[in-house]
Amino acid sequence: MKNFLICCLCAAAVSVTKVISFGNVELLNADYIVVQCTFGYMEAINTQTLLEMVLAMFPFLLFQMFEGIEIYRHMCVGGMYYFYRCSNRKKWLFKETGVLAVKTAGFILIYYMAAVLTGMFFSRVEWSKAAVMLLAYCICMMALWLFLTTVVMNAIALFANSSVSFTVVAGVQLLFITLLSLFQEGRIFDIYTGTDAEKHIKLVKWNPMSHLVAAWHTGSGVMHLDILGNSNYGMSFYGTILAELLFAAFAVFVLFEAFDRMDLMGENRN
Protein backbone atom coordinates (compact mmCIF):
# COMPACT_ATOMS: atom_id res chain seq x y z
CA MET A 1 0.00 0.00 0.00
CA LYS A 2 2.89 2.34 0.80
CA ASN A 3 4.30 1.86 -2.70
CA PHE A 4 0.90 2.49 -4.23
CA LEU A 5 0.57 5.78 -2.34
CA ILE A 6 4.06 6.83 -3.49
CA CYS A 7 3.02 6.12 -7.11
CA CYS A 8 -0.21 8.13 -6.67
CA LEU A 9 1.66 11.07 -5.14
CA CYS A 10 4.17 10.99 -7.97
CA ALA A 11 1.40 10.86 -10.61
CA ALA A 12 -0.40 13.76 -8.93
CA ALA A 13 2.83 15.77 -8.78
CA VAL A 14 3.47 15.22 -12.50
CA SER A 15 -0.05 16.21 -13.58
CA VAL A 16 -0.08 19.23 -11.22
CA THR A 17 3.27 20.39 -12.66
CA LYS A 18 1.88 19.96 -16.17
CA VAL A 19 -1.10 22.21 -15.43
CA ILE A 20 1.03 24.81 -13.59
CA SER A 21 3.28 24.95 -16.66
CA PHE A 22 0.32 26.37 -18.67
CA GLY A 23 1.05 29.66 -16.87
CA ASN A 24 -1.43 32.34 -15.83
CA VAL A 25 -4.45 31.62 -17.94
CA GLU A 26 -7.82 33.07 -17.04
CA LEU A 27 -9.90 30.44 -18.84
CA LEU A 28 -8.96 26.82 -19.39
CA ASN A 29 -10.97 24.29 -21.36
CA ALA A 30 -11.28 20.99 -19.52
CA ASP A 31 -10.59 19.07 -22.74
CA TYR A 32 -7.28 20.91 -23.11
CA ILE A 33 -6.20 19.76 -19.61
CA VAL A 34 -7.23 16.17 -20.39
CA VAL A 35 -5.38 16.03 -23.72
CA GLN A 36 -2.26 17.60 -22.25
CA CYS A 37 -2.23 14.96 -19.52
CA THR A 38 -2.66 12.18 -22.10
CA PHE A 39 0.71 12.53 -23.81
CA GLY A 40 0.15 16.13 -24.93
CA TYR A 41 -1.14 17.74 -28.07
CA MET A 42 1.56 16.30 -30.41
CA GLU A 43 0.64 18.30 -33.50
CA ALA A 44 3.76 16.98 -35.17
CA ILE A 45 5.99 14.04 -34.39
CA ASN A 46 9.45 15.38 -33.70
CA THR A 47 12.29 14.72 -31.30
CA GLN A 48 11.00 17.21 -28.75
CA THR A 49 7.46 15.79 -28.61
CA LEU A 50 8.81 12.25 -28.36
CA LEU A 51 11.12 13.27 -25.52
CA GLU A 52 8.13 14.86 -23.78
CA MET A 53 6.27 11.58 -24.25
CA VAL A 54 9.11 9.65 -22.62
CA LEU A 55 9.17 12.10 -19.69
CA ALA A 56 5.38 11.84 -19.36
CA MET A 57 5.82 8.06 -19.01
CA PHE A 58 7.62 8.47 -15.68
CA PRO A 59 4.66 8.05 -13.26
CA PHE A 60 3.33 5.12 -15.32
CA LEU A 61 6.70 3.37 -15.35
CA LEU A 62 6.89 3.88 -11.59
CA PHE A 63 3.46 2.29 -11.19
CA GLN A 64 4.49 -0.62 -13.41
CA MET A 65 7.70 -1.07 -11.43
CA PHE A 66 5.88 -1.42 -8.11
CA GLU A 67 2.55 -2.98 -9.06
CA GLY A 68 3.98 -5.14 -11.84
CA ILE A 69 5.48 -7.44 -9.22
CA GLU A 70 2.66 -7.23 -6.67
CA ILE A 71 1.31 -10.72 -7.47
CA TYR A 72 4.71 -12.24 -8.26
CA ARG A 73 6.29 -11.09 -4.97
CA HIS A 74 4.13 -13.56 -3.05
CA MET A 75 6.08 -16.33 -4.80
CA CYS A 76 9.31 -15.05 -3.25
CA VAL A 77 8.67 -14.43 0.42
CA GLY A 78 5.91 -15.27 2.85
CA GLY A 79 3.81 -16.72 0.09
CA MET A 80 4.93 -20.29 0.68
CA TYR A 81 3.50 -20.21 4.19
CA TYR A 82 0.38 -18.63 2.71
CA PHE A 83 -0.07 -21.03 -0.20
CA TYR A 84 0.21 -24.30 1.73
CA ARG A 85 -2.77 -23.05 3.75
CA CYS A 86 -4.72 -21.61 0.85
CA SER A 87 -7.28 -24.16 -0.32
CA ASN A 88 -8.28 -22.23 -3.45
CA ARG A 89 -5.29 -20.56 -5.09
CA LYS A 90 -7.23 -19.49 -8.21
CA LYS A 91 -9.64 -17.57 -6.01
CA TRP A 92 -6.67 -15.88 -4.36
CA LEU A 93 -5.24 -14.92 -7.77
CA PHE A 94 -8.65 -13.67 -8.90
CA LYS A 95 -8.82 -11.44 -5.83
CA GLU A 96 -5.27 -10.15 -6.35
CA THR A 97 -6.00 -9.37 -10.01
CA GLY A 98 -9.14 -7.52 -8.92
CA VAL A 99 -7.14 -5.49 -6.41
CA LEU A 100 -4.66 -4.64 -9.17
CA ALA A 101 -7.51 -3.46 -11.41
CA VAL A 102 -8.92 -1.26 -8.63
CA LYS A 103 -5.47 0.19 -7.90
CA THR A 104 -4.93 0.93 -11.60
CA ALA A 105 -8.26 2.73 -11.86
CA GLY A 106 -7.55 4.66 -8.63
CA PHE A 107 -4.11 5.68 -9.83
CA ILE A 108 -5.43 7.01 -13.16
CA LEU A 109 -8.31 8.83 -11.45
CA ILE A 110 -5.88 10.54 -9.07
CA TYR A 111 -3.66 11.48 -12.02
CA TYR A 112 -6.48 13.24 -13.88
CA MET A 113 -8.25 14.63 -10.82
CA ALA A 114 -5.05 16.29 -9.58
CA ALA A 115 -4.70 18.01 -12.97
CA VAL A 116 -8.31 19.16 -13.12
CA LEU A 117 -8.33 20.42 -9.52
CA THR A 118 -5.08 22.32 -10.07
CA GLY A 119 -6.59 23.89 -13.19
CA MET A 120 -9.65 24.91 -11.18
CA PHE A 121 -7.43 26.39 -8.47
CA PHE A 122 -5.46 28.68 -10.78
CA SER A 123 -7.98 29.38 -13.56
CA ARG A 124 -11.62 29.11 -14.48
CA VAL A 125 -12.14 25.68 -16.05
CA GLU A 126 -14.85 25.43 -18.66
CA TRP A 127 -16.56 22.07 -18.95
CA SER A 128 -18.61 20.77 -21.84
CA LYS A 129 -20.37 17.47 -22.45
CA ALA A 130 -17.63 16.59 -24.94
CA ALA A 131 -14.91 17.34 -22.37
CA VAL A 132 -16.53 14.97 -19.88
CA MET A 133 -16.76 12.31 -22.60
CA LEU A 134 -13.11 12.87 -23.48
CA LEU A 135 -12.11 12.52 -19.82
CA ALA A 136 -14.06 9.25 -19.58
CA TYR A 137 -12.42 7.91 -22.77
CA CYS A 138 -8.95 8.85 -21.54
CA ILE A 139 -9.46 7.33 -18.09
CA CYS A 140 -10.61 4.03 -19.66
CA MET A 141 -7.83 4.06 -22.26
CA MET A 142 -5.01 4.80 -19.80
CA ALA A 143 -6.32 2.54 -17.02
CA LEU A 144 -6.68 -0.44 -19.38
CA TRP A 145 -3.21 0.07 -20.82
CA LEU A 146 -1.70 0.29 -17.32
CA PHE A 147 -3.64 -2.77 -16.14
CA LEU A 148 -2.59 -4.74 -19.22
CA THR A 149 1.10 -3.90 -18.80
CA THR A 150 1.16 -4.66 -15.06
CA VAL A 151 -0.56 -8.02 -15.59
CA VAL A 152 1.93 -8.86 -18.37
CA MET A 153 4.78 -7.85 -16.04
CA ASN A 154 3.51 -10.17 -13.30
CA ALA A 155 3.10 -13.03 -15.79
CA ILE A 156 6.64 -12.58 -17.18
CA ALA A 157 8.01 -12.39 -13.62
CA LEU A 158 6.47 -15.81 -12.84
CA PHE A 159 8.48 -17.35 -15.69
CA ALA A 160 11.65 -15.29 -15.29
CA ASN A 161 12.03 -12.77 -12.47
CA SER A 162 11.03 -9.20 -11.58
CA SER A 163 14.08 -7.52 -13.15
CA VAL A 164 13.54 -9.28 -16.47
CA SER A 165 9.82 -8.51 -16.48
CA PHE A 166 10.30 -4.78 -15.83
CA THR A 167 13.09 -4.53 -18.38
CA VAL A 168 10.97 -6.24 -21.04
CA VAL A 169 7.77 -4.26 -20.42
CA ALA A 170 9.42 -0.85 -19.97
CA GLY A 171 11.87 -1.56 -22.78
CA VAL A 172 9.14 -2.48 -25.27
CA GLN A 173 7.16 0.67 -24.45
CA LEU A 174 10.20 2.93 -24.84
CA LEU A 175 11.18 1.10 -28.03
CA PHE A 176 7.79 1.79 -29.58
CA ILE A 177 8.07 5.48 -28.64
CA THR A 178 11.49 5.55 -30.29
CA LEU A 179 10.03 3.89 -33.39
CA LEU A 180 7.59 6.80 -33.72
CA SER A 181 10.62 8.95 -34.63
CA LEU A 182 10.69 7.16 -38.01
CA PHE A 183 7.54 9.10 -38.93
CA GLN A 184 9.18 12.53 -38.63
CA GLU A 185 9.55 14.82 -41.61
CA GLY A 186 12.40 13.66 -43.82
CA ARG A 187 12.63 10.24 -42.17
CA ILE A 188 11.94 6.84 -43.71
CA PHE A 189 8.17 6.90 -43.04
CA ASP A 190 7.66 10.67 -43.49
CA ILE A 191 3.97 11.39 -42.84
CA TYR A 192 4.11 15.12 -43.63
CA THR A 193 5.64 15.51 -47.10
CA GLY A 194 6.22 13.32 -50.14
CA THR A 195 3.98 11.17 -52.26
CA ASP A 196 3.78 8.28 -49.81
CA ALA A 197 2.79 10.43 -46.80
CA GLU A 198 -0.79 9.17 -46.85
CA LYS A 199 0.36 5.56 -47.02
CA HIS A 200 2.78 6.08 -44.13
CA ILE A 201 0.21 7.76 -41.94
CA LYS A 202 -1.71 4.47 -41.83
CA LEU A 203 1.34 2.81 -40.29
CA VAL A 204 1.26 5.07 -37.23
CA LYS A 205 -1.68 3.23 -35.77
CA TRP A 206 0.24 -0.06 -35.84
CA ASN A 207 2.47 1.37 -33.12
CA PRO A 208 0.75 0.56 -29.80
CA MET A 209 2.16 3.63 -28.05
CA SER A 210 0.50 5.93 -30.56
CA HIS A 211 -2.83 4.68 -29.22
CA LEU A 212 -2.13 6.46 -25.95
CA VAL A 213 -1.99 9.92 -27.50
CA ALA A 214 -5.48 11.31 -26.96
CA ALA A 215 -5.01 14.06 -29.54
CA TRP A 216 -4.68 11.48 -32.33
CA HIS A 217 -8.03 9.92 -31.59
CA THR A 218 -11.61 10.63 -32.37
CA GLY A 219 -14.85 9.19 -31.10
CA SER A 220 -18.54 9.75 -30.78
CA GLY A 221 -19.40 12.70 -28.60
CA VAL A 222 -15.97 14.32 -28.96
CA MET A 223 -15.73 14.73 -32.75
CA HIS A 224 -16.19 18.50 -32.77
CA LEU A 225 -13.42 19.17 -30.25
CA ASP A 226 -10.73 21.26 -32.00
CA ILE A 227 -8.04 19.76 -29.82
CA LEU A 228 -8.53 16.36 -31.45
CA GLY A 229 -7.50 17.87 -34.78
CA ASN A 230 -4.95 15.15 -35.55
CA SER A 231 -7.61 12.50 -36.01
CA ASN A 232 -6.41 11.74 -39.54
CA TYR A 233 -4.33 8.89 -38.06
CA GLY A 234 -7.54 6.90 -38.13
CA MET A 235 -7.62 5.98 -34.46
CA SER A 236 -10.84 5.89 -32.51
CA PHE A 237 -11.28 5.77 -28.76
CA TYR A 238 -13.68 2.85 -29.15
CA GLY A 239 -11.17 0.86 -31.20
CA THR A 240 -8.32 1.52 -28.79
CA ILE A 241 -10.37 0.71 -25.70
CA LEU A 242 -11.77 -2.47 -27.26
CA ALA A 243 -8.31 -3.66 -28.32
CA GLU A 244 -6.90 -2.95 -24.85
CA LEU A 245 -9.81 -4.80 -23.28
CA LEU A 246 -9.18 -7.88 -25.44
CA PHE A 247 -5.43 -7.84 -24.80
CA ALA A 248 -6.00 -7.35 -21.05
CA ALA A 249 -8.39 -10.34 -20.98
CA PHE A 250 -5.78 -12.44 -22.80
CA ALA A 251 -3.04 -11.28 -20.40
CA VAL A 252 -5.18 -12.26 -17.39
CA PHE A 253 -5.77 -15.69 -18.99
CA VAL A 254 -2.00 -16.14 -19.49
CA LEU A 255 -1.35 -15.06 -15.88
CA PHE A 256 -3.83 -17.65 -14.55
CA GLU A 257 -2.35 -20.39 -16.76
CA ALA A 258 1.21 -19.49 -15.72
CA PHE A 259 0.24 -19.50 -12.06
CA ASP A 260 -1.57 -22.80 -12.36
CA ARG A 261 1.40 -24.53 -14.00
CA MET A 262 4.20 -23.10 -11.89
CA ASP A 263 5.86 -24.88 -9.01
CA LEU A 264 5.89 -22.85 -5.82
CA MET A 265 9.52 -23.15 -4.84
CA GLY A 266 9.60 -20.29 -2.34
CA GLU A 267 13.06 -19.13 -3.25
CA ASN A 268 13.74 -15.47 -3.80
CA ARG A 269 14.69 -15.31 -7.46
CA ASN A 270 15.05 -11.52 -7.41
Add this chain to the structure above:
Amino acid sequence: MVLTVQNISKTIKKRAILCDVSGEFESGKVYGFIGRNGSGKTMLFRAISGLIKPDRGEIILDGKRLHHDMDVLPSLGMIIENADMYPGLTGKKNLVYLAKIKGIATENDICNAITRVGLDPDDKRTYRKCSLGMKQRLKIAQAIMEKPDIIILDEPTNGLDEDGVKLLHNIVSEEKKRGALILLSSHNKEDIEQLADEVFYMKDGIMKRNDENNLMHDKGKENK
Protein backbone atom coordinates in the same frame (compact mmCIF):
# COMPACT_ATOMS: atom_id res chain seq x y z
CA MET B 1 -5.09 -40.82 9.52
CA VAL B 2 -2.80 -42.25 6.84
CA LEU B 3 -0.75 -40.21 4.39
CA THR B 4 0.38 -42.21 1.38
CA VAL B 5 3.03 -41.14 -1.06
CA GLN B 6 2.64 -43.33 -4.11
CA ASN B 7 5.38 -43.57 -6.74
CA ILE B 8 5.94 -39.84 -7.12
CA SER B 9 8.51 -38.54 -9.58
CA LYS B 10 9.52 -34.99 -10.43
CA THR B 11 11.95 -33.67 -13.01
CA ILE B 12 13.04 -30.03 -13.07
CA LYS B 13 15.18 -28.69 -15.92
CA LYS B 14 15.84 -32.23 -17.15
CA ARG B 15 17.15 -33.26 -13.72
CA ALA B 16 15.32 -35.98 -11.84
CA ILE B 17 14.61 -34.52 -8.39
CA LEU B 18 12.33 -37.28 -7.13
CA CYS B 19 12.42 -40.82 -8.54
CA ASP B 20 9.50 -43.11 -7.86
CA VAL B 21 9.23 -42.19 -4.16
CA SER B 22 6.74 -44.17 -2.11
CA GLY B 23 5.93 -44.35 1.59
CA GLU B 24 3.11 -44.59 4.08
CA PHE B 25 2.92 -42.39 7.15
CA GLU B 26 0.57 -42.67 10.13
CA SER B 27 -0.55 -40.13 12.71
CA GLY B 28 1.13 -40.11 16.12
CA LYS B 29 4.52 -40.98 14.65
CA VAL B 30 7.66 -39.08 13.75
CA TYR B 31 9.34 -39.92 10.43
CA GLY B 32 12.89 -38.79 9.95
CA PHE B 33 14.53 -38.05 6.61
CA ILE B 34 18.28 -38.05 6.23
CA GLY B 35 20.16 -37.06 3.14
CA ARG B 36 22.72 -34.67 1.80
CA ASN B 37 21.92 -31.28 0.25
CA GLY B 38 20.10 -31.77 -3.03
CA SER B 39 19.07 -35.33 -2.20
CA GLY B 40 15.38 -34.46 -2.69
CA LYS B 41 14.13 -34.08 0.92
CA THR B 42 12.85 -30.53 0.46
CA MET B 43 11.26 -31.37 -2.90
CA LEU B 44 9.48 -34.33 -1.36
CA PHE B 45 8.10 -32.07 1.37
CA ARG B 46 7.06 -29.46 -1.20
CA ALA B 47 5.26 -32.16 -3.15
CA ILE B 48 3.48 -33.46 -0.04
CA SER B 49 2.40 -29.94 0.90
CA GLY B 50 0.99 -29.33 -2.60
CA LEU B 51 3.41 -26.52 -3.46
CA ILE B 52 4.73 -28.44 -6.44
CA LYS B 53 2.93 -30.93 -8.64
CA PRO B 54 4.68 -34.27 -9.20
CA ASP B 55 5.04 -35.36 -12.82
CA ARG B 56 3.87 -38.83 -11.86
CA GLY B 57 2.39 -40.52 -8.81
CA GLU B 58 -0.10 -39.55 -6.15
CA ILE B 59 -0.22 -38.14 -2.65
CA ILE B 60 -3.23 -39.54 -0.85
CA LEU B 61 -4.62 -38.59 2.54
CA ASP B 62 -7.26 -40.97 3.87
CA GLY B 63 -8.32 -41.88 0.34
CA LYS B 64 -8.43 -38.28 -0.96
CA ARG B 65 -5.94 -37.42 -3.72
CA LEU B 66 -3.95 -34.19 -3.60
CA HIS B 67 -4.49 -31.91 -6.65
CA HIS B 68 -7.64 -33.89 -7.52
CA ASP B 69 -9.87 -33.99 -4.45
CA MET B 70 -8.08 -31.14 -2.66
CA ASP B 71 -5.57 -28.37 -3.56
CA VAL B 72 -3.68 -28.61 -0.25
CA LEU B 73 -3.65 -30.93 2.74
CA PRO B 74 -6.48 -29.68 4.98
CA SER B 75 -4.58 -29.65 8.27
CA LEU B 76 -0.91 -28.99 7.70
CA GLY B 77 1.79 -26.96 9.40
CA MET B 78 5.23 -26.76 7.87
CA ILE B 79 8.62 -25.15 7.78
CA ILE B 80 10.15 -24.91 4.33
CA GLU B 81 13.86 -24.49 3.91
CA ASN B 82 14.79 -21.18 2.17
CA ALA B 83 11.27 -19.75 2.42
CA ASP B 84 11.02 -16.51 4.37
CA MET B 85 8.09 -14.77 5.98
CA TYR B 86 6.88 -11.23 5.22
CA PRO B 87 9.89 -9.02 6.10
CA GLY B 88 7.99 -5.82 6.89
CA LEU B 89 5.68 -7.39 9.50
CA THR B 90 6.47 -8.25 13.11
CA GLY B 91 6.54 -11.91 14.09
CA LYS B 92 3.07 -11.81 15.56
CA LYS B 93 1.61 -9.89 12.62
CA ASN B 94 3.07 -12.48 10.25
CA LEU B 95 1.32 -15.22 12.18
CA VAL B 96 -1.95 -13.28 12.47
CA TYR B 97 -1.92 -12.73 8.69
CA LEU B 98 -1.34 -16.45 8.03
CA ALA B 99 -3.89 -17.53 10.64
CA LYS B 100 -6.61 -15.50 8.88
CA ILE B 101 -6.48 -17.84 5.86
CA LYS B 102 -8.04 -20.75 7.71
CA GLY B 103 -9.47 -18.88 10.66
CA ILE B 104 -8.68 -21.77 13.03
CA ALA B 105 -6.05 -20.21 15.29
CA THR B 106 -7.23 -17.52 17.70
CA GLU B 107 -5.03 -14.67 18.89
CA ASN B 108 -4.51 -16.69 22.06
CA ASP B 109 -3.29 -19.70 20.02
CA ILE B 110 -0.87 -17.43 18.16
CA CYS B 111 0.54 -15.92 21.38
CA ASN B 112 0.83 -19.42 22.88
CA ALA B 113 2.73 -20.69 19.84
CA ILE B 114 5.13 -17.72 19.97
CA THR B 115 5.68 -18.26 23.70
CA ARG B 116 6.20 -22.00 23.16
CA VAL B 117 9.15 -21.28 20.87
CA GLY B 118 10.65 -18.95 23.48
CA LEU B 119 9.80 -15.61 21.88
CA ASP B 120 7.84 -12.59 23.07
CA PRO B 121 4.50 -12.09 21.26
CA ASP B 122 4.73 -8.33 21.92
CA ASP B 123 8.16 -7.95 20.32
CA LYS B 124 7.86 -4.97 17.93
CA ARG B 125 10.81 -5.92 15.75
CA THR B 126 9.95 -6.62 12.13
CA TYR B 127 10.83 -10.03 10.72
CA ARG B 128 13.71 -8.58 8.69
CA LYS B 129 15.34 -7.31 11.90
CA CYS B 130 15.13 -10.66 13.71
CA SER B 131 18.19 -12.85 14.10
CA LEU B 132 18.45 -16.13 12.16
CA GLY B 133 17.52 -18.12 15.27
CA MET B 134 14.49 -15.93 16.01
CA LYS B 135 13.32 -16.27 12.42
CA GLN B 136 13.56 -20.05 12.67
CA ARG B 137 11.63 -20.05 15.94
CA LEU B 138 8.90 -17.93 14.33
CA LYS B 139 8.66 -20.41 11.47
CA ILE B 140 8.25 -23.22 14.00
CA ALA B 141 5.53 -21.17 15.73
CA GLN B 142 3.58 -20.70 12.48
CA ALA B 143 3.85 -24.44 11.81
CA ILE B 144 2.28 -25.41 15.13
CA MET B 145 -0.11 -22.53 15.87
CA GLU B 146 -3.12 -24.20 14.24
CA LYS B 147 -2.53 -27.55 16.00
CA PRO B 148 -2.32 -29.31 12.61
CA ASP B 149 -2.71 -33.05 12.03
CA ILE B 150 0.41 -33.13 9.84
CA ILE B 151 3.61 -31.23 10.61
CA ILE B 152 6.47 -31.03 8.13
CA LEU B 153 9.74 -29.73 9.52
CA ASP B 154 12.39 -29.21 6.88
CA GLU B 155 15.74 -28.61 8.58
CA PRO B 156 14.08 -27.09 11.68
CA THR B 157 17.36 -26.82 13.60
CA ASN B 158 18.91 -24.43 11.05
CA GLY B 159 20.06 -21.32 12.89
CA LEU B 160 18.94 -22.60 16.29
CA ASP B 161 21.25 -22.48 19.31
CA GLU B 162 21.53 -25.34 21.81
CA ASP B 163 18.50 -24.14 23.80
CA GLY B 164 16.55 -23.78 20.60
CA VAL B 165 17.33 -27.36 19.59
CA LYS B 166 16.20 -28.63 23.02
CA LEU B 167 13.03 -26.59 22.69
CA LEU B 168 12.39 -28.09 19.27
CA HIS B 169 12.87 -31.61 20.64
CA ASN B 170 10.26 -30.87 23.33
CA ILE B 171 7.82 -29.43 20.81
CA VAL B 172 8.19 -32.44 18.49
CA SER B 173 7.57 -34.82 21.45
CA GLU B 174 4.52 -32.82 22.59
CA GLU B 175 3.04 -32.66 19.08
CA LYS B 176 3.60 -36.40 18.66
CA LYS B 177 1.75 -37.03 21.92
CA ARG B 178 -1.09 -34.83 20.64
CA GLY B 179 -1.37 -37.28 17.73
CA ALA B 180 0.25 -35.31 14.93
CA LEU B 181 2.01 -37.01 12.04
CA ILE B 182 5.47 -35.44 11.85
CA LEU B 183 7.86 -35.52 8.91
CA LEU B 184 11.26 -34.24 9.92
CA SER B 185 14.43 -33.73 7.97
CA SER B 186 17.80 -32.78 9.33
CA HIS B 187 21.45 -32.84 8.43
CA ASN B 188 22.04 -33.83 12.01
CA LYS B 189 21.64 -37.60 12.35
CA GLU B 190 21.47 -37.31 16.16
CA ASP B 191 18.29 -35.23 15.95
CA ILE B 192 16.68 -37.80 13.69
CA GLU B 193 17.83 -40.78 15.72
CA GLN B 194 16.50 -39.24 18.95
CA LEU B 195 13.16 -38.10 17.62
CA ALA B 196 12.12 -40.37 14.75
CA ASP B 197 10.17 -43.61 15.00
CA GLU B 198 11.13 -44.50 11.46
CA VAL B 199 13.99 -43.17 9.39
CA PHE B 200 14.20 -42.78 5.63
CA TYR B 201 17.36 -42.15 3.69
CA MET B 202 17.29 -40.01 0.55
CA LYS B 203 19.88 -39.90 -2.17
CA ASP B 204 19.56 -38.51 -5.72
CA GLY B 205 15.78 -38.36 -5.40
CA ILE B 206 15.46 -41.98 -4.32
CA MET B 207 13.98 -42.74 -0.88
CA LYS B 208 14.86 -45.88 1.07
CA ARG B 209 14.02 -47.02 4.55
CA ASN B 210 17.15 -46.34 6.52
CA ASP B 211 17.94 -49.89 7.63
CA GLU B 212 21.24 -51.06 9.07
CA ASN B 213 22.73 -51.54 5.62
CA ASN B 214 22.25 -47.92 4.68
CA LEU B 215 23.68 -46.71 8.00
CA MET B 216 26.66 -49.03 7.53
CA HIS B 217 27.08 -47.78 3.97
CA ASP B 218 27.04 -44.16 5.17
CA LYS B 219 29.43 -44.81 8.00
CA GLY B 220 31.76 -46.59 5.61
CA LYS B 221 31.74 -43.57 3.30
CA GLU B 222 32.40 -41.16 6.15
CA ASN B 223 35.35 -43.24 7.38
CA LYS B 224 36.85 -43.16 3.90
